Amino acid sequence: DVKVTQSSRYLVKRTGEKVFLECVQDMDHENMFWYRQDPGLGLRLIYFSYDVKMKEKGDIPEGYSVSREKKERFSLILESASTNQTSMYLCASSVASGTANQPQHFGDGTRLSIL
Amino acid sequence: GENVEQHPSTLSVQEGDSAVIKCTYSDSASNYFPWYKQELGKRPQLIIDIRSNVGEKKDQRIAVTLNKTAKHFSLHITETQPEDSAVYFCAASIRTGTASKLTFGTGTRLQVTL
Numbered sequence: 389d390v391k392v393t394q395s396s397r398y399l400v401k402r403t404g405e406k407v408f409l410e411c412v413q414d415m416d417h418e419n420m421f422w423y424r425q426d427p428g429l430g431l432r433l434i435y436f437s438y439d440v441k442m443k444e445k446g447d448i449p450e451g452y453s454v455s456r457e458k459k460e461r462f463s464l465i466l467e468s469a470s471t472n473q474t475s476m477y478l479c480a481s482s483v484a485s486g487t488a489n490q491p492q493h494f495g496d497g498t499r500l501s502i503l
Numbered sequence: 504g505e506n507v508e509q510h511p512s513t514l515s516v517q518e519g520d521s522a523v524i525k526c527t528y529s530d531s532a533s534n535y536f537p538w539y540k541q542e543l544g545k546r547p548q549l550i551i552d553i554r555s556n557v558g559e560k561k562d563q564r565i566a567v568t569l570n571k572t573a574k575h576f577s578l579h580i581t582e583t584q585p586e587d588s589a590v591y592f593c594a595a596s597i598r599t600g601t602a603s604k605l606t607f608g609t610g611t612r613l614q615v616t617l
Contacts (some may be wrong), residue, residue, distance in 0.1 A: 392546075419602040430509075430592060430607040431547070438602040446604070447504065478547070482603065489535030489554065489596050489603040494546040 391415070392495035394479050400501045407466040409498050411479030418484040420462035421492060422446075422454060425476040437462055438484070469502045476500075505530040507595050509608025516583050517616055524611045526593035527575040535596035535603055536569060536576050541610075542589045550591075551578070583615045 395410035413420065421436040423446075433446030435454040443454050451473060455463040462481075466473055476499050480492040506529040516522050528536075537552035553560045553567045553576065560567050564583075569576040580587055590610045596603040 421602075421605075423607075428512075428609060430609040431594075431605075432607070433604065436602055436604065444602075447606070485598050485603050489598060491537055491549045491552060492603070492605060493549070494539075496546050 392479055392481055392493055394477075394495040394498050396498050397496060398499050398501075400503060401466075401469050402503055403469060403471060405466075405469050407469050407500070407502075409464040409466075409477055409479075409500070411462045411464070411481075411495055412460050413462075413479075413481040413493075414460065415481065415483075415493075416459065417481035417493075418459070419482045419490075419492075420456065421480040421482075422452075422462065422464045423478045423480065424448070425478055425497070431478060434464065471502050474500060474502045505533060505595055505597060505606040507593060507606050507608045509593050509611060511611060512609065513612045513614070515614045515616060518583060518585060520583055522580045522583050522587070522613055522615075524578045524591055524593070524613075525575060526577070526595075526608050527573075528595040528606075529574065530595070530597060531571075531574065533595040533597050533606075535598075536567070537594050537596070537605070538567060538578050539592045539594070540589045541592065547592060580613075583613075585615050585617065588613055588615045 423431040437456040534555035539547035593608040594605040
């Protein structure tokens with residue numbers, strides 16, 4: 389069974405802080421993704437990575453950056469946290485698509501509050 | 504970019520009835536359509552998916568249909584049970600290199616009442 393682990397379930401930070409959200413997967417997946425989930429807006433893609441040190445912007449990358457130094461770990465960074473970044477953050481991973489799209493497997497999420 | 508619309512936002516059915524959730528997408532290049540179920544406080548879980556070369560797929564009480572011409576797809580749950588109560592998300596995927604980039608709908612909260 390695929391295991392995607394996010395380091396914190398709940399996190400409270402202050403405006404202006406630099407915040408790190410960590411995600412680890414144990415299935416040797418090539419692709420990793422960061423989403424944020426807000427009521428009435430569904431899941432929106434922030435960034436994704438298809439290989440170590442490779443990253444691509446998703447639909448809402450502003451205010452975020454990512455790091456993928458090892459295949460199993462994908463970090464989301466809020467450079468200077470703001471209150472509008474209060475949200476549920478979900479990490480996901482998938483194998484490389486090859487000739488067909490592959491399903492994404494999600495972690496339990498980190499509920500981040502910025503005060 | 505891709506835009507996915509999902510309806511209804513809330514759905515209440517009686518146990519044993521059927522439930523239907525509908526989604527439309529905008530980009531004809533989308534070729535993979537997964538459905539996720541998210542129970543309260545839990546992670547989204549894939550329940551069924553369909554690829555663009557297939558019109559219908561069924562897995563026990565769950566089925567998904569795809570109309571590529573009209574750019575819409577639907578989730579059908581038959582003989583609903585209380586444990587089907589959750590938020591359901593549809594998504595459409597465009598392949599970017601070796602990654603499938605998903606665009607999600609806004610979710611449908613399904614309540615199955617006794």
